[in-house]
Amino acid sequence: MIExxxxCIDDALDTRIFELSDPVEQSEYQNVEIYVYKKMINDVIELSFYVFMPKDRNNIKKFINDIIELYTFNRSDSVEKLPFFDIIFVDNVLGDNERGYRDLIPRLYEITPFVPIVLYTAEIDKVHNEIWQAKEPFWQYVSHFRKSRDKNKPSVVMQDDQIIKVIENNYKESPVDIDHLKKADEFSDSYDDTEEKYLATRVYFKQEEEEIRNFLEKTKKSNGGELNILELGCGTGRLSGMLAEYGEVTAIDFSSGMLNKAKNKLKGRNINLKRMPAEYIGDFLGRDKKFDVIIAAFGFLSYVNTYRTLEGISKVLKDKGFLFISVYNYDSIAFDLIKKGSDLTLAAVPIRELGLLRVANKIDFRAYCFKIDELESLLSSYGFQKECLMTFPVCSVSAKANQFDEKNLWHLDLQISKALRNRGHYILGWFRKVNRQAQ
Ligand SMILES: C[S@@+](CC[C@H](N)C(=O)[O-])C[C@H]1O[C@@H](n2cnc3c(N)ncnc32)[C@H](O)[C@@H]1O
Structure with a gap:
């Protein structure tokens, strides 16, 4: 089932636009009323419409700020039910004045910058000349439709199948693999069980967190204050709360399933969660303030369009800023053992020849695992110099859960991983942005 x-942002419950029947849920938040409608299409697709309406029609600015606050956790008590979106509709009353367009749409892009926005407006020319031409990247995916002025005619301007087509075309045209995105959504429900289930993952997470903490501690001191941190592919927010101890955090992921888990986990924390493919960070982030540190943890760089993402990282990271990366290691001892027929209980097994990663024995993701030298030379071509790099773990990958004292295993594994330098399951470490040498 695709969801x-x-x-829909509207000033009246204009259900004719989408031929909706009664809402399944109705709630209120400050200045905003929220109605939820659901529709099944051929038992394959579920469309959920979240209609946001301002209670006070004259105070559009407040309305806009309240919507943004719902997503930026300043007041998070009612936020957990709201999903991230695949398409946004804005009705004309908010839109047919400059203030509506100028204020609302750029702010909506703060939540979810890469989805199409459809405007209902009778003043296309004005909007086009005054706003569309504004040369901001916001406008590149926006479409617009003329709304019928005749109140007696039904004003359905987009049928469900057209809506689905616009969403799917948007994904197709973007560098994002829609199949990959849906798999991440599917995986989001069981993602947090991985740590519990797999010893190697648990041991790895400890070491990864220690590496990140130590480095941020040092960097925050030498920076003389809070860091501006960007987390790429934050998943269910495993690291985001910890990162927020060191400064202001913007955390992005392209999967609404993952982000909704993160939203719940990080309730009450002031973390800026955005739905965005990493490939777009260069287009949408860092325009006001660049980042001191970027975190791309737990295989993240293995899943993305590497070249486009590294371009973006390079653009939004400050000069001399730091990048943390952890990716699957092709030279991992565990893969050798697996090739020789060992039945290791690993959470994820990369099949580099096919460019796939088999997760939890069932979901094949498109993913790439690197060799340590390959990673260093790729990053160096984007102007990143190695600060410190290690591979980990080596021996936990062949240990069965409950057979070991985990604390000792972790220390032992750390020593062995250091001695064997490049045979650990992940490559993890820090790079510093210097000058770009070559492409
Ligand atoms: C293995 S998880 C890691 C999650 C988190 N960093 C952690 O350490 O627990 C990879 C995450 O990257 C996200 N992801 C994959 N490709 C992406 C892309 N192109 N843009 C943004 N997020 C992406 C997935 O949705 C998933 O949440």
């Missing part, structure tokens, strides 16, 4: 979430 698409649709945000």
């Amino acid at each position: 698409y979430n649709i945000l």
Whole structure:
């Protein structure tokens, strides 16, 4: 079942636009009323419409700020039910004035910058000339439709199948693999069980967190204050809360399933969660303030369009800023053992020849595992110099859960991993942005 979430911003419950029947849920938040409608299409697709309406029509600015606050956790008590969206519709009353367009749409892009926005407006020319031409990257995916002025005619301007087409075309045209995105959504429900289930993952997470903490501690001191941190592919927010101890955190992921888990986990924390493919960070982030540190943890760089993402990282990271990366290691001892027929209980097994990663024995993700030298030379071509790099773990990958004292195993594994330098399951460490040498 594919689920698409649709945000409609309206000043009246104009259900004719989408031929909706009664809402399944109705709630209120400050200045905002929220109605939720659901529709099944051929038992394959579920469309959920979230209609947001301002209670006070004259105070659009407040309305806009309240919507943004719902997503940025400043007041998070009612936020957990709201999903991230695949398409946004804005009705004309908010839109047919400059203030509506100028204020609302750029701010909506703060939540979810790469989805199409459909405007209902009778003043296309004005909007086009005054706003579309504004040369901001916001406008590149926006479409617009003329709304019928005749109140007696039904004003359905987009049928469900058209909506689905716009969403799917948007994904197709973007560098994002829609199949990959849906798998990440599917995996989001069981993602947090991985740590519990797999010893090697648990041991790895400890070491990864220690590496990140130590480095951020040092960097924050030498920076003389809070760091501006960007986390790429934050998943269910495993690291985001810890990162927020060192400064202001913007955390992005392209999967609404993962982000919704993160939203719940990080309730009450002031973390800026955005739905965005990493390939777009260079287009949408860092325009006001660049980042001191970027974190791309737990295989993240293995899943993305590496070249586009590294371009973006390079653009939004400050000069001399730091990048943390952890990726699957092709030279991992565990893969050799697996090739020789060992039945290791690993959470993820990369099949580099096919460019796949088999997760939890069932979901094949498109993913790439690197060799340590390959990673260093790729990053160096984007102007990143190695600060410190290690591989870990070596021996936990062949240990069965409950057979070992985990604390001792971790220390032992650390020593062995250091001695064997490049045979650990992950490559993890820090790079510093210097000058770009070559492409
Ligand atoms: C293995 S998880 C790691 C999650 C988190 N960093 C952690 O350490 O627990 C990889 C995450 O990257 C996200 N992801 C994969 N490709 C992406 C892309 N192109 N843009 C943004 N997020 C992406 C997935 O949705 C998933 O949440």
